[in-house]
Amino acid sequence: MLVIPAIDLKDGQAVRLFKGDYNQKTVYSDKPEKLAQDFETMGAKLLHVVDLDGAKDGKCINLETIKKIKQNTSMQIELGGGIRNLETVALYLDEVGIDRVILGTAAINDPEFLKNALCTYGAERIVVGVDVKDGYVSTSGWLETSAVPYLEFIKDLEKLGVKYIVATDISKDGTLQGPNFEMYEQITKTSKINFVVSGGIKDAQNIKDAANKDYYACIVGKAYYEGRVDLKEVIACLQNG
Template sequence: MIPAIDLKDGEAVRLYKGDYEQKTVYSYHPHKLAKEFEKMGAKYLHLVDLDGAKDAAAKNQEVIKKIRETVSMPIELGGGIRNIETVDYYLSEVGIDRVILGTAALKDPQFVKECLKKYDASRIVVGVDVKDGYVSTSGWLETSDIYYLDFIHQLEEIGVKTIVCTDISKDGTLKGPSFDLYETIKNNSNMDFVVSGGVKDNEDILEASRRGYYACIVGKAFYEGTVNLGEVIAHVG
């Protein structure tokens, strides 16, 4: 169970179905929110730089560094990480534990290979963001013609071990995860995958655990009070 903080303009926000115009601010001090998660027993933190994802640049670096300095739990970070220099900066300088590659992984497979050659596979994760069965990029503003399972198989072939898979149509909706999507991945791939998007309550997380999925990201459901984080952590870790 991995709590999520999405960063935009230095604030912790959530978008509705990836729409940058439908934004809700949940905290003006994301580092304090991260500390709250840690106190609840969270063992990992999921960070997304939404500005970076949209504009192909790391825009929340100071906030990310502040969060890193505030908590001791491991952190994974995605959004705008599209060259080896940015990977080096976050993994080697800031102390982020693993980075999530998105757009770059689809458009430049060689970049992913370069990252895997330089760092252990446990530190390089790829985000597979799915819209109507196809992979979306650039902060979900563009949809490719690559079918998501084909992309997952390509990643597996080059040595990627872990993916974060988000059904964009579910993200921020509190309507439940796309379990059919995740079962398809489970039955067609050996990679660890993180369920992301749509989680509405404790039962969704427990169901993901019962099905043997690697992990589950929780964002809006916590902020809206429909998930009891401490209770879930006590059950699944």
């Protein structure tokens, strides 16, 4: 299982939100690129980066910081937040050199855009973020909730040829209460899509539990920043692929 460290960007800083609340943020670093270097030293192969400002406003707000991160690490990078048209996809994949982008709001609001992105760049480089609130898909930086049940959405994504999703239970994100394993079991029963466990990881045991279930990958954010997970040790023990 891939163990993926996370850097969430707001105003050029590495932060974490509590349950997606932009008013409840904790700043962890003014130099996100240094964090990326640290993660690479620990053995991480893939870095998860989210432009929180971009997710809310639909623009490339933290572009310069993202470029710095890319320039300071040889890890693969997946990036989400505010990517809502092919021009932005091209900017990140072709110009900045990001390895894969995560489409969230646009994937549900504009299925044709998702199809075009998949057709242009392939399923290895286009990931979909499935952000879940009370059983439904959330959009616009988690500020709005759609009327689409998350399992129905995932089945539709699989039909379109999507290979990877990042599945987040918003109520768990940033809480250190443990992930919603029940939700992930429902996804496993419903679909064969590769999903990344995201939101709520509190300790190494949570990560081991995800690995034991043979899930594709697990994102570690706040648990690392708060000193609850020895990321180097976990990666050495669990990471493959």
